[in-house]
Structures are given as C-alpha cells and as structure tokens.
Amino acid sequence: MAKFLQCYLALCGNNFAVFQQRELASPLHVGGIRDPFGSYCQRRGGCCPGRDDLCTVPYLDTICYCDLFCNRTVSDCCPDFWGHCLGVEPPFIGVCERNGNRFFTGQTYKENCNLCTCGTSGRWECEQNACLMEPDIIHAVNRGNYGWKAANYSQLYGMTLDEGIRYRLGTQRPSRTIMNMNEIQMNMDPQNERLPPYFNSAEKWPGKIHEPLDQGNCAASWAFSTAAVASDRISIQSMGHMTPQLSPQNLISCDTRNQGGCAGGRVDGAWWYLRRRGVVTEDCYPYRSPQQTPPEVGRCMMQSRSIGRGKRQATQRCPNTHNYHNDIYQSTPPYRLSSNEKEIMKEIMDNGPVQAIMEVHEDFFVYKSGIYKHTDVSFTKPPQYRKHGTHSVRITGWGEDRNFDGTTKKYWTAANSWGKNWGENGYFRIARGDNECEIEAFVIGVWGRITMEDMHNHHHHHHRRHI
Secondary structure (H helix, E strand, O other), X not given: OHHHHHHHHHHOOHXXXXXXXXXXXXXOOOOOOOOOOOXXXXXXXXXXXXXXOOOEEEEOOEEEEOEHHHHHOHHHEOOOHHHHHHOOOOOOOOEEEEOOEEEEOOOEEEEOOEEEEEOOOOOEEEOOOOEOOOHHHHHHHHHOOOOEEEOOOOOOOOOEHHHXXXXXXXXXXXXXXXXXOOEOOOOOOOOOOOOOOOEEHHHHOOOOOOOOXXXXXXXXXXXXXXXXXXXXXXXXXXXXXXXXXXXXXXXXXXXXXXXXXXXXXXXHHHXXXXXXXXXXXXXXXXXXXXXXXXXXXXXXXXXXXEOOOOOEEEOOOOOOOOOOOOOOEOEOOOEEEOOOXXXXXXXXXXXXXXXXXXXXXXXXXXXXXXXXXXXXXXOOOOXXXXXXXXXXXXXXXXXXXXXXXXOEEEEEEEEOOEOOOOOEOOEEEEEOOOOHHHOOOOEEEOOEOOXXXXXXXXXXHHHHHHO
C-alpha cells in the first residue's frame, strides 16, 4: 500500500492535488469494499454535501467518508455510501495487473510522462502525451548516421514534450523592430584574416570563460545566456581583474518590464537592464529554481542607484548574507553581428563569446555528443511529437571534424544552461555555416562598462580578500 501511495503522490499532477491530502489520511479498502454490508453513513446519521473532510466514520483500522467528494476517489467512501447516500449499487471495483501486482479502480502509475489509471473494467487507461525523453527517438538517432549521439536524461525523464518546451527554454523571438537592428559592419580583409580551423575561448582566455549553469524548470534562457555572455566579456575586457559570474536571478526577479521571469523573456530587455541598472554576481544573488522557492523569493532583492557618470551602486546588501561584494556590473549597448559565419568567428576570436538565439526541436533535448543537426526521426510520428521553441545560448568557439571521405563537418561550440551533465559537459556542438536551427540568424555581442578606476579598485578588492 505504501508503495502505491508513494507512486500515487509522486505521479499525480495538479489534477489530483486536491485529494492528495486525503489519500494520505485514508489509505482505504484497497482490496475493494472489504465490508460491503456494514452501515456506516447510515449510523452517523446521514451524508454530507460537497467536500467535507470531517464527514467521517471509523472504519476497520482507519476511517471512511460520507461526503459527496469521496465518490471522486472511489477508495475513500464508506461501504454503504452508494446505497445510503446515492441510492445506487456500489460500483464494481476493477482489478488491473501490472508487473505481477494488483491495482484497483482509481489507482494510478506513471509511465514516463503519461499517467495510467486503473479503469472500472480492470483495464489501464493511459494519457497519450508525447514525452520529452522518448526511447524510440533516442534509439533512432543512435542507430542512424546523424553525426551525433542521444541519451536519456533522468532530470528530464517524466516530463512531456510540451513541458520541456514550456519550462526549459524561455527566450521570445525578437520583435520585428529588433530583428531589423542594423548589423555592425566588419572590415574583413581576406589577406590578413586567417581564421583558424579550431578556436576555443577558454584556451585563449583561461580562467575567464564561465561554466554552464542550470536553469532547471525555469524558462529563463533569456537571462542565463545574457548573464553568461556578459560575465565572459567583462572578464576578458578587464584582463582578469574582474571575473564575475553574473546573477541570472538578479535579471529574473528585477528585470520585470515586459519580461516574464521564469515564464520567458526577451534578450533585448535583458541587455537594456544590464546597461541601465546593472546586476550583481551569482555569488551575491544566487539562483533559486522555482521548485525550491517560496513565492515571495520571486520579488526583486537587489536594486541599484545612480552615482553619476552612468555608474550605479547597489542599494541593498546581498541576498546571500555570506557575501559582502554587492558590486554592480553594467554593459554597453549590445550590437548585432551579421549572419556571416566568418564575421561571427572573427568577433568571437577578437572579443569573446557571443549570444545566439536558436530553435530547439524535440530531438535536441536528448543530445549527448557530436555535432547536432535536427533529424527527421520523429517525422513518422503524429504531429504532437514534433514541436519546437525559441532558446538562447552562448557560442564560445568553433571547429571542424574530418569525415571518412575526406570532407569536413564544421561546427560551433556553444554553452547551454541545462547543467553540466547535459550534452558535452554542459556544452554542445552544432553544424556551422548553414544556419542550423537558425543559430546564425540573430547573434549579439556586447562590451562591459569598465573604467581603469574599476580595474584598480577590483584589484584591491581581491588583495583584501586573500589576506
């Protein structure tokens, strides 16, 4: 019974939340109605309308209910409820089999992302959602010759494809106005621009390129990719005097103008905030995923005020009380690159990682390694298995792989924000040069707002800290 309850509580989504409490209180006649002839509701002097958690009678070693709500969770009602309160025959309690175990009408288990309920006729009735981790998609990718390998991720298992797209991405497509933003003009002199076949920001700027974070089930890639690119750029530009890992939470909770926090947002809004208001470090204002956050933590806990010359200062202490470095970091306005791969490469090599917006399709969630290209493995399935949403990531480098036939496959290396156990240590490689998943369509670079004075002050900070 405990096993079933545990399974029941772990699995029943919101639609069952209403009677979760009750299920805990009364694990009733699991074997059907064990005492069909007792008069319980009758003895207590009648039945109660609606839901009434106090409308109970002692029953065998527990209690049973005589309110009309009990009817929704078959096993809650007193044996004479149907006869006495409703004047009907008690329902037939079906018995469903699963893995050699017996389940009764109304009991549930979850198969990946689908809830299965034991029906009155003793047959399982299961939801038909497309799941985020579909074993046959994983097998099809791994059997095929697609240039990349797929895997099942336990942290994504059990979610529907719709939930994955709703909770794991979170960048809105830029508006037409923003898409029409002028691209910066680069003078690409073919003679002296020898772009190497392979480039990795972390090798050129050791200690200044930040590890991928994990956005959890919070659709805020708009904040994560922005904070990540700004962190790298400020570290590179200050020549390592400052290497802040900037706080996505600061953006999620405080950049609320036309932004949806964990329900998605726009990168242009995030850059506006970083330029005009500035943010603190992750260490000062740590990320809290929605699962562990009491609602009030969503409110902004870090504002800044102007101290002249465009610079700003925090008006609060760090939400993380162990940290007293509440320095505000700001950026200059972002600039858009052309979608020419050579110009994007030159920008990364000269100035550091860039932000890119991409379309995430159903097969990207299971990416494990290799050079990703969207595959056709779900084309044979019904349309609800083929979905996509907009995401933003940080491109940190590029390379190329040789095929057996001597041709090369070119790729970008990009950091995702799904934690380090997704993909290649939190990174992925994706085909370069043919706008795979629209990754080259909207690419952004930015500068930190740094003065010599800042670098000097930070230098002292660090010395003080180490003493």
